């Protein structure tokens with residue numbers, strides 16, 4: 001075993017032919033800052049690039065200016081697994097050329113860390129373990145727990161339970177919560193319930209599966225990992241994207257994410273002006289306030305750790321906040337939810353290409369193996385088939401939901417239908433820019449030479465699928 005050094009590798013974004021480095025959302029810093037670094041980094045070989053279709057790239061952050069080249073999955077190493085299967089684990093380190101240079105694996109030996117480097121006997125094995133652990137971590141924490149069971153669940157239940165059916169904001173949000181109750185009902189019964197499809201795919205025991213969900217609130221990112229001294233947790237994506245930029249993560253992924261967020265925000269802002277004569281009228285809308293209170297109370301109470309808090313971790317804006325501040329709070333929050341259930345879900349949930357080959361990533365594997373079993377291959381293929389229910393496209397034929405908008409009551413100089421038309425024009429224009437960016441990918445130097453799909457409105461759906 002070798003000593004573990006701190007992370008001395010700083011990304012400079014140098015070209016490295018034959019390899020693609022991308023990152024996906026996985027893990028987070030926990031409250032004592034000894035947890036995960038926030039972004040996970042993964043490496044593709046040229047061989048994998050040939051085998052994968054372009055959708056495999058859609059889920060990844062572009063990490064051209066990532067400051068930290070460290071990706072951790074050792075947080076899973078303590079989860080008890082069923083007989084015959086290996087524990088998860090592996091923190092991967094990358095050099096300035098984005099090649100993996102070391103994996104510190106806590107899941108191979110009890111109470112100790114194994115350090116492997118290129119050329120070591122277990123190098124290929126630990127790379128497989130790391131990739132598979134990362135795949136499992138993102139699926140369980142980011143996708144299933146955070147996005148489905150928390151955010152989308154609280155989103156749709158707060159809208160449905162606190163707003164009347166003719167409320168203009170409820171009507172506005174309908175496409176973004178389309179089928180979400182059914183989808184999450186499916187997820188609860190088939191992906192979470194004991195002995196259902198989800199637990200059968202993973203190596204954990206029932207206790208291990210429950211422990212994974214218990215730990216999930218401390219592993220989620222997307223603003224939750226931002227420390228209090230930096231204003232965290234940041235549930236407003238505009239602030240979160242700005243925070244990432246301040247941290248040195250100024251990538252095409254986040255640039256496109258910000259562009260899409262701003263389109264949502266403009267659409268929402270122009271729409272509500274058709275119904276609320278003043279900003280004060282919106283921030284005093286009792287149904288909107290009830291919806292927000294419902295969402296934030298559920299979000300705060302979801303984690304067991306909330307019982308020990310003197311003050312809420314995430315909370316609605318203070319009732320005595322200035323009108324302008326409160327108005328922006330509600331618009332930012334709702335626009336963030338819209339982004340999360342569209343582009344966010346594409347980012348965290350579109351993992352099907354990884355599931356198609358258990359020699360690349362497997363939800364579980366036998367001790368010593370560098371490939372999942374046939375049973376696991378079948379199980380995760382079934383899981384992906386089950387979880388690929390298409391939702392309506394954000395833009396495309398038959399996507400006009402403006403008939404849902406109530407008759408506008410305010411003379412705002414526009415109609416909700418015109419707002420919707422402008423929204424669609426903005427989405428289509430952004431989609432063209434995304435396609436242009438991808439078409440010119442090969443002309444740009446590394447690491448800007450890869451296409452980007454996860455924020456392209458042309459491929460996004462309007463609500464979460466399983």
Ligand SMILES: [Fe+2]
Pocket residue numbers: 143148345349464465466
């Ligand atoms: Fe999903």
